[in-house]
Amino acid sequence: MADPVLGTIRDTQQLKDVRSDVDPAFRFFNETLKVKEHSTRVLTRSVSGNTLIWGNTQKSWGSPYLWGSSIYTSFILSNPGAGVLGSSQLGSSLSTFAVIGVINPNGIWYEALRTDTFKDSTNTTATWDTTNFRWTFAGSDQIQTSVISWNENITITTATLYIESDQITNGSNLTYYLSADDGSNWEEVNLSVQHTFTNTGKKLKLKITASGSAQIDVDDSDENSYPLEVRVNQ
Amino acid sequence: MVLTTTGKNAVRDLLNTNKDFGQLGTSTTAPLPSDTGLISGVSASQQALTSSTADKTLVLSYELNSTTANGNTYAEFENTINSGTNFNRVTFAGIQKTADLEIQIQTTIFVE
Numbered sequence: 001m002a003d004p005v006l007g008t009i010r011d012t013q014q015l016k017d018v019r020s021d022v023d024p025a026f027r028f029f030n031e032t033l034k035v036k037e038h039s040t041r042v043l044t045r046s047v048s049g050n051t052l053i054w055g056n057t058q059k060s061w062g063s064p065y066l067w068g069s070s071i072y073t074s075f076i077l078s079n080p081g082a083g084v085l086g087s088s089q090l091g092s093s094l095s096t097f098a099v100i101g102v103i104n105p106n107g108i109w110y111e112a113l114r115t116d117t118f119k120d121s122t123n124t125t126a127t128w129d130t131t132n133f134r135w136t137f138a139g140s141d142q143i144q145t146s147v148i149s150w151n152e153n154i155t156i157t158t159a160t161l162y163i164e165s166d167q168i169t170n171g172s173n174l175t176y177y178l179s180a181d182d183g184s185n186w187e188e189v190n191l192s193v194q195h196t197f198t199n200t201g202k203k204l205k206l207k208i209t210a211s212g213s214a215q216i217d218v219d220d221s222d223e224n225s226y227p228l229e230v231r232v233n234q
Numbered sequence: 235m236v237l238t239t240t241g242k243n244a245v246r247d248l249l250n251t252n253k254d255f256g257q258l259g260t261s262t263t264a265p266l267p268s269d270t271g272l273i274s275g276v277s278a279s280q281q282a283l284t285s286s287t288a289d290k291t292l293v294l295s296y297e298l299n300s301t302t303a304n305g306n307t308y309a310e311f312e313n314t315i316n317s318g319t320n321f322n323r324v325t326f327a328g329i330q331k332t333a334d335l336e337i338q339i340q341t342t343i344f345v346e
Contacts, residue, residue: 031237035245038342040311040324047300048334097338101326112344114288130288152327223239225290225346 038110038227039148041117042101102150107234109148109204110227113218120144126210133218133225137173137210147182149204149232156180156204158233160194163216164226173212178230179205194231206230242290242345249292249343252315253283256296256339258303258331259310265323272312272323279303283313290345298337306331311339 104110111118113133123144127136135143149156159178168174177186181201189195208216219225257280261273279302284295294313307328313321322341329337 033237033242033245034346035249036344036346037322038344040326040342041340042311042326042329043338043340044329045336045338046334047336097336100329103324103326105324110344112291112346114291114344115293115342117293117340117342133289222236225344227344227346 036110037105038112039118040103041099042103043097043099045095045097047095099147099150101152102147104149104232107149107232109230109232111145111148111218112225112227118145118148120146120205123207126208135208135216137208137212137214139173139210139212142207142209144183144207145205147203147205148230150202152202154233155200155202156197156232157200158194158196159189159204160192160231160234161189161206162192162229162231165191167217167220167226168214169217170212170214173210173214174216175209175211177207177209179203179207183207204230204232239290246287246290246292246343246345249315249321250285250287253285253294254314254316254318255280256283256294256311256313257281258298258306258308258337259312260306260308262309262325262328265310265325269320269323271320272310274310275312276303276306276308279306279308292343292345294341294343296337296339296341298331300333300336304331304333308337313341 102109113128113130113135116128116130119128123142125141126138126143127134128143129136137143149159157180159180161176161178165171176189176191178189178195178197179186179199179201180197180203181199182203183205184201185199186207187195187197187199216228218227257272257275257277259272259275259279263273279298281296281298281302284297286293286295296311296313307330309328310323310325312323315321324341329335331337
C-alpha cells in the first residue's frame with residue numbers, strides 16, 4: 001500500500017509480510033432460532049344444573065336458576081364464614097377446569113421446565129425448579145408428571161424418553177419410568193430406547209426416582225436449552 | 235456471536251404482541267404444515283387470546299363460555315396472529331359443546 005495507514009483504491013502494491021498463521025478479521029457463524037410448539041392442553045368444566053353461578057352470563061339471574069344450598073363460597077345470610085359483604089360471592093363459584101386432552105406436535109412431548117404445568121404436586125418430592133430450569137434430587141425422592149399425552153382416539157403402545165446426557169448429573173442414581181395407563185402401571189425404561197408397553201393405554205405419565213443426589217438441567221451454562229422429550233408411538 | 239436470551243425473549247414478545255384470536259372447528263383431518271387455517275372453522279367460536287410468559291416461553295390461552303357456539307362437536311383448534319393469520323392448528327378427540335360446558339385450550343410456544 002502507498003500509505004501504511006490509509007489505503008486507496010489506486011493502490012497497486014500488494015501487502016508485505018503477510019503471515020499465513022494470522023486469522024482473517026471476520027468469520028461467519030450460524031445460530032439457529034427455533035420457535036417450537038410444545039403441548040396443547042384441552043380442558044373443560046361442567047356448569048350443568050340450575051344453580052346460579054357467579055360470573056356466568058347465563059346462570060346469573062332468574063328462573064330456572066336457583067340459589068345453591070351447599071356451596072360455601074355462596075353468600076349465605078347469617079353464616080359467619082359465607083356472609084361477608086365484599087368477599088363472599090352470591091351463587092356458586094365455578095368449578096375448576098379438568099384436562100381432557102394433551103396434544104403434542106408430531107407426537108413429541110417437550111418439557112423446558114419454564115412452568116410447572118405438568119408437575120404432579122401430590123407425587124413429586126424432588127425439586128421442580130422453574131427458576132434454574134432443572135429437576136434436583138436429594139436422594140430417595142422423585143419427580144412425577146401429570147398426563148403428558150392424551151388423545152382418546154389413540155392408544156399408546158410405545159414411547160421413548162430422551163434427555164441430553166450432558167445435562168444429567170449423577171445419572172446412575174436415577175431410574176426412569178413411563179406409564180401409558182394414567183399411572184396405574186409403571187414400566188421402567190432406558191433413555192433413548194423405545195419402550196413397548198405391557199400395559200397400553202391413552203394417558204401417558206413420566207416418573208423419575210432417585211436413589212441418591214442427582215440433577216437434570218434443561219439449559220447448559222451458555223443458556224442453550226435442551227428440553228426433555230418423550231416420543232409417543234414412533 | 236450468539237443469539238442472546240434477551241433476543242429470544244424479544245421474539246417471544248413479538249408473538250405475544252401480535253396474538254389475535256383462537257377458533258374451534260369440527261374437522262378431524264390431521265394437521266399439516268401446509269394448513270392455512272381450520273378446515274371447518276366455526277366463526278362463532280372466535281375468542282380473543284390471552285397469554286402469560288416465562289423465560290423464552292409464551293402460553294396462549296383460549297376460553298369459550300357456556301352460552302357461545304353450542305351445538306357442534308369440536309375436534310380442531312387454531313391460534314391466530316396478525317389479524318387472523320393462522321399460527322398453528324391442532325386436532326383432538328371431539329367435544330360436544332352444550333350450554334352446560336365451557337372449554338379452555340392452552341398452547342405453549344418455546345423459543346429455543
